Amino acid sequence: xxxxxxxxxxxxxxxxxxxxxxxxxxxxxxxxxxxxxxxxxxxxxxxxxxxxxxxxxxxxxxxxxxxxxxxxxxxxxxxxxxxxxxxxxxxxxxxxxxxxxxxxxxxxxxxxxxxxxxxxxxxxxxxxxxxxxxxxxxxxxxxxxxxxxxxxxxxxxxxxxxxxxxxxxxxxxxxxxxxxxxxxxxxxxxxxxxxxxxxxxxxxxxxxxxxxxxxxxxxxxx
Numbered sequence: 001x002x003x004x005x006x007x008x009x010x011x012x013x014x015x016x017x018x019x020x021x022x023x024x025x026x027x028x029x030x031x032x033x034x035x036x037x038x039x040x041x042x043x044x045x046x047x048x049x050x051x052x053x054x055x056x057x058x059x060x061x062x063x064x065x066x067x068x069x070x071x072x073x074x075x076x077x078x079x080x081x082x083x084x085x086x087x088x089x090x091x092x093x094x095x096x097x098x099x100x101x102x103x104x105x106x107x108x109x110x111x112x113x114x115x116x117x118x119x120x121x122x123x124x125x126x127x128x129x130x131x132x133x134x135x136x137x138x139x140x141x142x143x144x145x146x147x148x149x150x151x152x153x154x155x156x157x158x159x160x161x162x163x164x165x166x167x168x169x170x171x172x173x174x175x176x177x178x179x180x181x182x183x184x185x186x187x188x189x190x191x192x193x194x195x196x197x198x199x200x201x202x203x204x205x206x207x208x209x210x211x212x213x214x215x216x217x218x219x220x221x222x
Contacts, residue, residue, distance in 0.1 A: 006191075009108045009119075009133050010140060012080030013219070015055045015091050018100035019043035022053060022066040034165050036186055038179040044186035047106050047151045047214045048159035055091065055098040068097040080106065083137045084219075103219040104148075105141055108133075108212060109191070121155070124207050131155050131212070144220035149187025150194035151214045152201050160201030160211050162186055174200065187216060 023043040032039040046052045057067035071090060081087040084105075091101060108131065112119055118130035153159040166174070178200075181193045188194045194213045201211040 007110055007113065008215070009114070010136050011106055011108050011131075011133065012082050012136060013084045013087050013103065013105050014049075014080050015087065015098070015101040015103050016045075016049075017053050017055055017066050017098060018102060019045070019052070021100070026051075026053075026066065035162055037161075037166065037171065037175045038182045038186055041182070041184065041186040044162050045148055045216060046159045046162045046187070047153055047157045047216055048163045049157065051159055051163045055101045069094045082134060084142075085137060103221075105145060105217040105219055107141075107215040107217070109150075109194075109215060110212065121210055124209065129155065141217055142219055145217045146220075148185055148216045148218055149183050149189055150191060151187055151216055152194060152198050152211050153214055154208055154211055157214075158208070160205060160208070161188070161197065164201075164205060164208075170204065 020043070027042065027044060029039070032041070032044075036044060044051060053066040055067060056069050056071050058073045059070050069091070075086075075090060087103075091098075091103075095101075108119070110119060112121070114133055115130075117133045117135070119133055120128065120130045123129050151159055152161050153163075158164070178197065181188060181190065181197075183189045188197055191213075198211050198213055202209045205211075
């Protein structure tokens with residue numbers, strides 16, 4: 001987005017499973033070869049909970065084996081968590097089930113302008129939709145937060161970077177250009193590269209988009 005006005009919104013928080021606890025099962029060599037443009041990344045990170053699972057799963061839904069803390073949907077108050085204090089309290093009450101959870105925050109970046117507390121967009125079939133921009137607590141990143149990188153995902157946080165399988169021809173075409181632009185977490189390092197890869201995702205998967213740019217932050221320990 002160099003040369004363009006960038007709008008940023010803090011849209012939520014989560015606690016994710018320590019990558020050392022799940023990566024060996026979820027990200028074996030075969031999966032990395034088909035889903036990563038930089039397959040040597042053994043523990044890819046993502047806003048996508050299917051790629052980097054939350055420690056929480058909702059009661060009444062099929063529990064993911066890597067999400068050990070089962071909670072009532074009413075506790076969350078939305079998806080993602082918008083109240084960091086509530087998130088910390090819930091996690092602390094069940095910390096023994098996932099003692100090394102990683103606190104994260106997610107920002108949405110776009111050239112588009114918000115309308116009230118939504119960011120309108122059109123689905124591929126022309127249906128009007130919107131991303132919720134409800135207020136968070138706090139309303140800005142905590143001091144000392146560390147940028148992990150940029151992910152490119154749809155409005156439901158399904159990542160076009162690490163959770164959509166690449167065909168062999170995609171890997172041949174994209175890996176030489178993009179592998180060096182991904183960091184050790186498998187995320188895009190530079191914002192202008194994130195803009196360019198968003199265009200790649202929109203072109204590869206026109207029925208899934210539009211895709212968005214998300215900044216993934218690790219929050220400081222208290």
